[in-house]
Amino acid sequence: MFEALILGLVQGLTEFLPISSSAHLRILGEFLPNAADPGAAFTAITQLGTEAAVVVFFWRDIVRIIRQWFGALTGRVPRNDPDARMGWLIILGSIPIVVLGLLFQDQIETVFRSLYVVATMLIVFGIVLGLADWAGAKRRKLEDLTYPHGVYFGLAQSLALIPGVSRSGGTITMGLLLGYERAAAARYAFLLAIPAVFGSGFYQLFKSWGEPAVYGPLETAAATVVAFVVAILVIAFFMKWISRHSFLPFVIYRIALGTTVFVLLGTGVLEPF
Template sequence: MIEALILGFVQGLTEFLPISSSAHLRILGEFLPGAQDPGAAFTAITQLGTETAVIVFFWRDIVRIVSHWFGSFTGRVPRNDPDARMGWLIIIGSLPIIVLGLLFQDAIETTLRSLWITATMLVVFGLILGLADWAGAKRRKLDDLTVGHGVIFGFAQALALIPGVSRSGGTITAGLFLGYERAAAARYAFLLAIPAVFGSGLYQLVKSFGEPSVYNLVETGAATVVAFFVGLAVIAFFMSYISKRSFLPFVIYRVLLGGTLFVLLGMGVIQP
């Protein structure tokens, strides 16, 4: 239970920062007494806690988007209403990760969880995030979001199926390259994650019944609750932080973490 609570805390702490929560859970698992990968199912289920934090934090936005999206079908809301349009853009942007997640499910749960891959993704996508933050125009707002951009955001989010990429990091990086403001890219990234994470988490939750796993449902549930409360605090901090500061500290952290992981793997301290 203590291990699960620690992992839940780390999940909440890292989910919304562009440093990859799945990478941190994967790495931390090697240093806990059991010294084993918590598993893709544990990661997906605990993400239900952090995504519930997104719903709480952006509750007014979500209610407005959903009501306007449904209203656009009845004519109560114009089809070109920004919130109704955002509903469609969230649906469109969610399609890539759903399709790719189902197609590559076996690889996601096995091969792609190698720590060599995790270390590489931490470094490479950390440097790409730094480049995007430096080169991006940061002028576009969410009202400028197009269907094409929504698809690009969606494929960027799908890269997070690989531990080390980061769901928020991948989508925010795409947004910065497309010229969006930091806060706008982050807001869309968080909203875009809701359908995918809830779909994946609930699927893994149902699938986990009757199957052996590192942590039982009670332990996983406790970790999910911890992830919710920690995640809620981190969202508030992160949205305030990026409105004034760059992503450079996260880039440096990713490169150092990835480099340290390479050293530990090379010395045989941990196994991939």
């Protein structure tokens, strides 16, 4: 239970920062007494807690988007209504991760969880995030989001199927490359993650029911609750941070963590699997 609570704490702290929560759970699992990968199922289920925090934090936005989207379907709301349009953009942007998640499910649960892959992704996408933050125009607002850009965001989000990329990091990086403001890119990234994370989490919950796992149902549930509470605080902090600061501290941290993992692998302290 203690290990699960620690992992839940780390999940909540890292899910919405562009540093990859799945990478942190994968690495941290090696240093806990069980010395085992918590697994893709545990990661996906605890993400239900962090995504519930998004629903709470953006509750008014979500209710308004859903109401206007249904209104547009029935003709009570103009089809070009910004919130109705955002509903379609979230649906469109969610398609890539669903398709790729099903196609590469076996690799996601096996090959992609190699610590060599994790360390590489931390460094490579840390550098890409830094370059995007430095070179991006940061002029476009959320109202400027187009359907093609929604697809690009969705493709970037699907890269988070590989531990080390970061769901928020990948989508925010794409937003910066497309010229969106930091806050706009982050806001859409958080909203876009809702269908994907809930879908993945409940699918893994159903799939893993009754199967042996490193952590049982009670431990996983406790970790999910901890992740939820911590994530609400992190979202509030992060949205304020990016309105005034760059992503450089996160870039440096990613590169340092990835390099450390490579050193530990090279010295035999860690094993790839």
